[in-house]
Amino acid sequence: xxxxxxxxxxWVKGIPMYISDHIEKAWRDPSLHRMMSNENPLPPSDKxxxxxxxxxxxxxxxxxxxLVVRGKIAEMNNVDGPGNVMIGNGSSxxxxxxxxxxxxxxxxxxxxxxxxGIYGLRGTLLGGKMVSVPMIYKDHKMEYDPEAIIKAVTxxxxxxxxxxxxxxxGNFMDAKHFITIAELGIPFVVDEAYxxxxxxxxxxxxxxxxxKNVLITRTLSKAYGLAGMRFGYTIADKEVIxxxxxxxxxxxxxxxxxxxxxxxxxxxEGLAERxxxxxxxxxxxxxxxxxxxxxxxMNSKAxxxxxxxxxxxxxxxxxxxxxxxKGIILRGESKKYGSDGWFRVTIGSKEENRLFVDxxxxxxxxxx
Numbered sequence: 001x002x003x004x005x006x007x008x009x010x011w012v013k014g015i016p017m018y019i020s021d022h023i024e025k026a027w028r029d030p031s032l033h034r035m036m037s038n039e040n041p042l043p044p045s046d047k048x049x050x051x052x053x054x055x056x057x058x059x060x061x062x063x064x065x066x067l068v069v070r071g072k073i074a075e076m077n078n079v080d081g082p083g084n085v086m087i088g089n090g091s092s093x094x095x096x097x098x099x100x101x102x103x104x105x106x107x108x109x110x111x112x113x114x115x116x117g118i119y120g121l122r123g124t125l126l127g128g129k130m131v132s133v134p135m136i137y138k139d140h141k142m143e144y145d146p147e148a149i150i151k152a153v154t155x156x157x158x159x160x161x162x163x164x165x166x167x168x169x170g171n172f173m174d175a176k177h178f179i180t181i182a183e184l185g186i187p188f189v190v191d192e193a194y195x196x197x198x199x200x201x202x203x204x205x206x207x208x209x210x211x212k213n214v215l216i217t218r219t220l221s222k223a224y225g226l227a228g229m230r231f232g233y234t235i236a237d238k239e240v241i242x243x244x245x246x247x248x249x250x251x252x253x254x255x256x257x258x259x260x261x262x263x264x265x266x267x268x269e270g271l272a273e274r275x276x277x278x279x280x281x282x283x284x285x286x287x288x289x290x291x292x293x294x295x296x297x298m299n300s301k302a303x304x305x306x307x308x309x310x311x312x313x314x315x316x317x318x319x320x321x322x323x324x325x326k327g328i329i330l331r332g333e334s335k336k337y338g339s340d341g342w343f344r345v346t347i348g349s350k351e352e353n354r355l356f357v358d359x360x361x362x363x364x365x366x367x368x
Contacts, residue, residue, distance in 0.1 A: 170300025
């Protein structure tokens with residue numbers, strides 16, 4: 001008799017369950033300052049909370065397929081209708097379904113690095129090969145390299161994914177380069193998880209009207225502050241959405257997240273308040289470190305900031321360790337571009353941001 005292990009799909013065998021050590025640690029100790037996972041420090045608005053309470057009373061009923069909220073998303077993005085929108089249990093599920101649609105074992109996925117880890121997690125799980133094309137680090141600034149992305153294309157390339165803005169660098173790619181990549185005809189996923197911080201005017205969503213191969217993905221975990229609700233979506237050509245949605249699990253998005261999302265979309269004032277707070281705090285933090293020699297700040301249009309302190313003689317790991325003595329959890333970054341001084345912070349509350357600034361300045365021997 002064969003062992004159960006012999007029946008495992010070879011491209012799945014040995015892959016461990018995804019666990020975020022940072023988030024697990026934060027939940028175990030609520031006194032810690034969660035400045036590592038790009039969460040929103042502001043709780044849901046009163047209008048969103050009212051929707052949650054209202055529909056919690058209907059939790060005994062199965063949800064529908066989100067026709068109303070999908071219609072709202074279509075209206076906000078000036079696309080034809082709900083048929084252009086697929087919703088998911090966070091954008092993670094959205095990526096899972098997109099990748100399932102296009103990938104077979106051995107196919108290639110081009111990602112522009114550094115980038116969101118979920119691309120590799122889902123691509124690898126489906127037997128795909130991740131092809132990492134690094135951004136350019138020049139004059140202490142991160143820049144997109146669209147030419148390198150195009151050069152990386154082979155006959156095995158089935159998906160190209162680019163974040164707009166990039167996570168973790170926080171900058172946008174020039175709009176003309178999206179058109180150049182779209183013209184290749186390869187499924188082109190544009191991750192716009194953080195686009196609301198700069199405004200939907202920075203979105204590439206209108207490309208979906210001309211290019212059937214372009215898919216826009218977004219989440220309500222960031223600017224809308226609903227990470228715990230798990231709601232994401234993709235916008236694309238209706239025929240493409242119909243095909244991808246065929247692999248969705250029934251009732252994949254719960255009633256409460258669905259109607260909470262609708263309330264969040266309708267609460268334009270609540271979103272504006274969160275965006276204004278975030279952007280002012282990004283400016284505050286960046287200005288607070290402008291006098292540290294050898295300390296470089298990536299210009300971010302999102303709710304996180306990436307730093308390179310390699311030229312100070314310190315490492316990113318040392319900064320993280322010192323911050324943890326103050327109860328602050330930051331996010332480390334691997335060594336790249338010859339520097340091991342990379343680390344990232346998520347915008348927190350006003351009090352947390354000031355504690356973070358004081359902690360980093362203290363670490364580098366600067367006056368508060």
